[in-house]
Amino acid sequence: MRYLPHSEAERAQMLGAIGAADVDALFSAVPASALKSFSLDLPTHSPEYLVEAHMRALAGKNRAAGDGPFFIGAGAYRHHVPATVDHLIQRSEWLTAYTPYQPEISQGTLQMLFEFQTQVAKITGMDVANASLYDGSTGTAEAVLMARRLTRKSRIILSGGLHPHYRDVVKAYLKDDQDLICLSPSPEGQGDILDHIDVNTAAIVVQTPDFFGHLRDLQAAADAAHAQGALLIVVVTEVVSLGLLEAPGALGADIVVCEGQSIGNALNFGGPYLGLMATRKEFVRQMPGRLCGETVDAEGNRGFVLTLSTREQHIRREKATSNICTNSGLCALAFSIHMALLGEAGFVRLARLNHARAIALAEAVAAVPGVSVLNKNFFNEITIRVAQPAVGLVERLAQRGILAGVPASRLLPEAPEVDDLIVLAVTELTTESDIASLCAALTEELA
Template identity: 85%
Template sequence: MRYLPHSDAERAEMLGVIGATSVEALFSAVPTRALKTFDLGLPAHSPEFLVEAHMRALSAKNHSGGDGPFFVGAGAYRHHVPASVDHLIQRSEWLTAYTPYQPEISQGTLQMLFEFQTQVAKLTGMDVANASLYDGSTGTAEAVLMARRLTRRNKIVLSGGLHPHYRDVVKAYLKDDADLECLSASPEGQGDILDHIDEQTAAIVIQTPDFYGHLRNLKTAADAAHAKGALLIVVITEIVSLGLLEAPGAYGADIVVAEGQSIGNALNFGGPYLGLMATRKEFIRQMPGRVCGETVDADGQRGFVLTLSTREQHIRREKATSNICTNSGLCALAFSIHMALLGEAGFTRLARLNHERASALADALGKVAGVELLNKTFFNEMTIRVGKPAAGVIEALAQRGILGGVPVSRLEPDDPDVTNLIVLAATELTTDADIAALCAALSEELQ
């Protein structure tokens, strides 16, 4: 057995420490039929430094976002995260209880969560926010369930511009519910979701900027939904956009869900990420997740506690608003610290820089033969149509060391109309040299 010490003396010593007379006695509780009787083929153990060298060699095969021109977006964005964020999240003030049910020993965590909620509520223009969810996609599904509870209706209409991953997560939560209507998307601009609202509709779900980068008219959608007694759920995958765009709450949104990865959290090869949720004050008791509130202690000193906590694991599963049972606390801390470092003016400058870089990218792409820009509006993300299947073009660019975006066919493999479409994003980290390299490579690949 390779997981035991190799020498008889070492094995006997270990067995003696744990009080077992033999290896067979150690595993006596395991049914004989469940024991493996053959060699698993695992390599023998190696010294730590050799394992580290092996893992470094494997890691070197990765092409990270900072290794060359990078235009990938579609729900996860490469932004600059100051080194001070990583330093501050490791300070002892935050290393309090993981689950802060005991406020007397968790004030650092609770104060951070309270400030985080305040930031999210201000960003979204809503009354209240929770202390985060897993990510934007599961947050969208939670918002849909919340809308059903609030309206006591079942029909949900998903805009065609909703990110395909978010759509699929909602479908998984609802188990292909017959009352879930998923509209088809047009990359040149979305169809009219308003025609699908009726008296049975609990909510409509609209992403802005949408998956293809288009900005959406939220005021008209909110008015149409409210006229039928339905709610408007707004989804935002690029939270930096709120540095320039008016907050969804100002347009009448009822629930706002967002992915917070862009602030304080690097790409990290796919996670962990951070789900943001905010809503109107009258809906707070149906909002899933934790809520942190401000109070005073017995001496009148300011303090923080979890509030409205009769939820999740505290009560019967079928009565709970959600069963997430946790939150992305470390990611929320990184978000809150980065946002505090930026400040309101800095956040606005960051958003403006993102749009300026995207505008430069759009202008350059417009001069490349064989490339058609499909967006009339965008923040920092856009869609192009190329003269060849997009997946092959993206692979060819990757061979040149350029991560040129996301072929839509990767996310919508069953839709033949998206075969030649690429979604690209530019951020404050996108340089003129990056844009020139992309356009030059596209020109050659599309000849």
């Protein structure tokens, strides 16, 4: 809904001050489909207790992830978050802490971010990580821009297995850019990005596990990209997978971007989430965001500082590597606390448990008449093909109290041959009873 002053004089004064010729010019960047010209017809006022009652009634229509069998993933995952995490992040010294511009009074925040970076670098197998970004999708776009600066090339190739939301965010960053190549989605896992690399390619973007749950051969992708002077950007939407899979850095990745929501951060109705970025040491000066480092003071005592701040708030705008204005500090803290509670052995056990649940799911649904599993390999997410349109089937299962994954057509409305595909995810919270309920309901609905 657009709001402008009611008075013509006030409107003209405002438009003149900002240099817009008219109202249409003011909103020219907003897609026509997003503009609303009608009134929302909201009541002018209502007693507070009636508003609360109305909002409670609306909230009561929601079905929370913990209310029954839950198989929704596709970039946001339901994991157990220990009560310790929420308890610690709500302490006042953490909850209200802001940007650590003054290191002498921000040692706690700086140390936490330093430990966070160390954890991210460890699980990704990279040399250095930044102090977080907004989320995985914008982190992917920042990685693409970083690759262009490093290679001084412009061609970017996005794998067909990249999450549709991530693809759309990159496209928004590189609006109308002819050098952005978006490959078609490949549900069967047969799409090959390597055939499209040439000497003008700055980077290829590969997700593993990809949107459909397939695991990708990162070493082959790295070798093919490096042979043409391009970089390999690896995207991970399910960070728990790094507890079981070989670290992308060990397989030749140049930049790794992850969504860190799975560790320490609940679903939260879609956010806020946490972008992780890690890269090689030689690329650090082109990495967006901030970097916390360890040092010693004049007396030799251990201390922490902002080692690198290549954002426009700290340096001249034209020299900045990014226009991001903050980091997901509280979400990064929750990630770091949860990761510390797990430890390396616990992180690996969590990943193994997720994979074991996925194996059980794949074997169970494959036995349902009218269902076939597309994945030959996977972590905790699979794609199934069903013998009828997926959207209607998922809706009917929801009426039964089973949230049975994400219809691929919901996120890929223009893609061919995906109307009968459902992306299913499981975590350590998925029980044998949940899987049995899903399979029984699928059997009845597909009979």
